[in-house]
Amino acid sequence: MSKVTDKLDSMAESTGKKAEVLQSALDEINRDEQEKLDVIKQQLKDADVENLFGTKKEIKALPDTIDIDGGEKILYAANAFIETNSVLVVCTNKRVIFLDHGLIYGSKSTDIPLDMINSVSYSKGLMLGSIAVTNGVITTQIENMQSYSAKKMAETIKQAAADFKQTSAQSSPGSNLSELRELKKLLDDGIITEEEFAAKKKQILGI
Structure with missing residues (x-):
């Protein structure tokens, strides 16, 4: 009977150690994600991004989207519509990202590398603005943005694309x-x- 008890105690101790290791690993992952989120929030603040109403889930998904370790940096962000979907549009020093966090399918992310952008145009309505980003023969229409945000996003994408292409050509x-x-x-x-x-x-x- 004592042998059985000893074995059970040993198994319990082993299971406890595994649980501690697992919990430690989870804590480390959570700390890493929080650090990345803090960096992203600071970048958004530095870019003077103010109104991101309705994009809380998309912002939380940014640590898994932005390659912070690879030197990717947010230059500007704004909420908008593409077709009928509400998205968070993010311009970084490497690409333009369209992030849509749906209720059913989770986060859906598409992007256009800066070196593939041919042109960017901006148009202003009575209250809202829109942007057209041309990538080869494909034009992505970004609608229903605040006029200020739409204008700034268009200018940011143009400048970021020009800077990226110039850097690539020089290197x-x-x-x-x-x-x-x-x-x-x-x-x-x-x-x-x-x-x-x-x-x-x-x-x-x-x-």
């Missing part, structure tokens, strides 16, 4: 020639149009 000048050759081949093969070729050429050269 890898040798690769531009290779990209242009590949692009010309796509044009010659009829895969892209003259307009797409011209737009992508400007993008590669940062002009």
Whole structure:
């Protein structure tokens, strides 16, 4: 009987240690997530982001979306509508992110890398504004934004895209020639149009 008791005590002790290790790991994950969230909130504050009404869930999902460790930084953010979905639009120094935290499917995130953006336009209505972001032949229409937020977002995306392309061109000048050759081949093969070729050429050269 004593052997059985000793074995049960040993199992209980082992189970207790495993539970402690598991809890310690969970606590560390929670601390890491909280630290990332604190960094994101500070970045939003530094970017003078004020009204993000209705995007609390999207903001909580940002630590899993923004690559803080990789140097990604929020430049501006605003709530808006794409088609009929309410989204949080975030412009970083690497991409434009559209984050939608649904009630059923959880967080849904899509993005446009800054080097793929061809143009950004802004239009103002009586009370609200909208932005059109063109990525190749695709245009993403961002609607129902506060006029100030829409204008600032458009300006931020334009500047961020220009800065990113300029930095990329300066850091890898040798690769531009290779990209242009590949692009010309796509044009010659009829895969892209003259307009797409011209737009992508400007993008590669940062002009």
